[in-house]
Amino acid sequence: MSNYSDEADKLKSHLLELERKHRELHELIETRYNSVSATDEVRRMKTMKLYLKDEIHRVNAQLIQIGLQ
Numbered sequence: 001m002s003n004y005s006d007e008a009d010k011l012k013s014h015l016l017e018l019e020r021k022h023r024e025l026h027e028l029i030e031t032r033y034n035s036v037s038a039t040d041e042v043r044r045m046k047t048m049k050l051y052l053k054d055e056i057h058r059v060n061a062q063l064i065q066i067g068l069q
Helices: 004-035 040-065
Strands: none
Touching: 004 040
16 A cells, blocks of 8 residues: 555645745745844845755655655
């Protein structure tokens, strides 16, 4: 019996959470960046945003590989 459905559901849920975090971080960066000069905090948030974007692409690639995206 295949566990593709369970794996796909887990990946899709993970993907939605990554996209939500990425979107929230983007909005936070915009707010902070527009109100103060670029600080270490904003740089760290931008790094985390890039990490989330990479993770989103990785999970999407896994979903495509198992034929569910």
